[in-house]
Amino acid sequence: MVGRWIVIGCLLLSAAPAKAWDNFGHMEAAVSTLELPKEFKALVVLAGGAVVLAAILTVCRADAGIGYVIPAFFISGFLADAFTGLAHFCFDYVFPESIPIFGPIAREFREHHEYPTLDPSNYIENLTKGAYASLPTTALTVWAAYELPVGAVSFVVVATLLGMSLWALLFHQIHSYAHMGSILPPEELHARVVEIRRLESHSEKVREFAKLFEAVPIPPVVRFLQRYRLILNPSTHNLHHVLFESDFSSVNGWSDPVLNFVLRPIARRRKAAMEMETRAKS
Ligand SMILES: [Zn+2]
Ligand SMILES: [Zn+2]
Numbered sequence: 370m371v372g373r374w375i376v377i378g379c380l381l382l383s384a385a386p387a388k389a390w391d392n393f394g395h396m397e398a399a400v401s402t403l404e405l406p407k408e409f410k411a412l413v414v415l416a417g418g419a420v421v422l423a424a425i426l427t428v429c430r431a432d433a434g435i436g437y438v439i440p441a442f443f444i445s446g447f448l449a450d451a452f453t454g455l456a457h458f459c460f461d462y463v464f465p466e467s468i469p470i471f472g473p474i475a476r477e478f479r480e481h482h483e484y485p486t487l488d489p490s491n492y493i494e495n496l497t498k499g500a501y502a503s504l505p506t507t508a509l510t511v512w513a514a515y516e517l518p519v520g521a522v523s524f525v526v527v528a529t530l531l532g533m534s535l536w537a538l539l540f541h542q543i544h545s546y547a548h549m550g551s552i553l554p555p556e557e558l559h560a561r562v563v564e565i566r567r568l569e570s571h572s573e574k575v576r577e578f579a580k581l582f583e584a585v586p587i588p589p590v591v592r593f594l595q596r597y598r599l600i601l602n603p604s605t606h607n608l609h610h611v612l613f614e615s616d617f618s619s620v621n622g623w624s625d626p627v628l629n630f631v632l633r634p635i636a637r638r639r640k641a642a643m644e645m646e647t648r649a650k651s
Pocket of ligand 2: 485544606
C-alpha cells in the first residue's frame with residue numbers, strides 16, 4: 370500500500386509541468402517558459418530517498434540469490450546508457466526549441482556544444498537533471514518489486530530497473546566529470562577540439578583527449594571508474610564534441626558502438642538540414 374502511494378507520488382512529481390510546480394513557490398522563472406527548474410533540492414532528496422527505498426525492496430526479493438545483481442548491473446548500465454544516448458540525440462536534432470519543457474532542454478543541449486562548461490561541483494543542478502530522469506524509473510522499480518512474482522527472472526528485472534534508476538540519477542554528474550568545466554574552460558577545450566578534429570584516426574583522437582584530461586585534477590575514484598569504463602570516459606565523450614554526430618551517451622559509453630552505427634548517418638543529415646535552415650533565416 371505504502372509502495373503504491375510512493376509510486377503515485379513519484380509519478381505526479383516527475384510528470385507535473387513546471388507551471389503547476391510554481392504553486393509551491395519554487396520556480397518563478399519556469400512559469401512563463403514552461404521550463405523545468407534547473408535546481409530543485411527537494412526533488413533531489415526525494416529521488417535519492419526513492420532509490421534507497423527501491424534498493425531495500427529489491428534486496429528483500431533476493432531469494433533467488435544476490436548474485437543476480439551482476440547481470441542486472443551490466444544490463445541496466447547498457448540500457449541506461451542507450452536511453453541517455455537516444456535522449457541526447459533527440460535533444461540535439463529532433464525536438465524544436467519552441468515546445469514546452471523539452472524545448473528549453475534541447476536549447477541547453479545545443480548551448481552545451483558551444484559552451485561545454487559542465488562542472489561536477491554543481492551537485493544540485495546536475496542531480497536535479499538526474500532526478501527528473503530517475504523518479505519515473507524508481508516508481509516503476511517500486512511497482513515491479515511489489516507486483517512481479519518472486520523468482521530469478523523477475524528479480525533480475527527489478528534489479529535492472531533499480532540499476533537504471535541509479536544510473537539515471539547520476540547521469541549528469543557523470544557527464545560533468547567528463548568536462549570539468551571550471552578547470553578546463555570551453556575556449557581551451559574548443560582549441561584542442563579544433564586540433565584533434567584534424568587527426569585522421571579514431572584512436573589518435575582518443576589518445577589526444579586522454580592526454581588533455583590527464584592534466585585535469587579529476588578525483589582519483591572517479592578517474593579509476595572512468596579509466597575502466599564503468600562511467601563515461603572523457604576521451605570517449607569528447608569525441609561527441611568534435612562533430613556532434615556520434616558518442617551521444619552520458620552514462621558509461623557501452624551503447625555507443627551500437628548507437629553510433631544507427632544515429633551517425635541520421636545526425637549528419639539532420640545537422641546539414643538545420644545548418645541550411647539557419648542560413649536561410651539569416
Ligand atoms: Zn550533443
Ligand atoms: Zn558533453
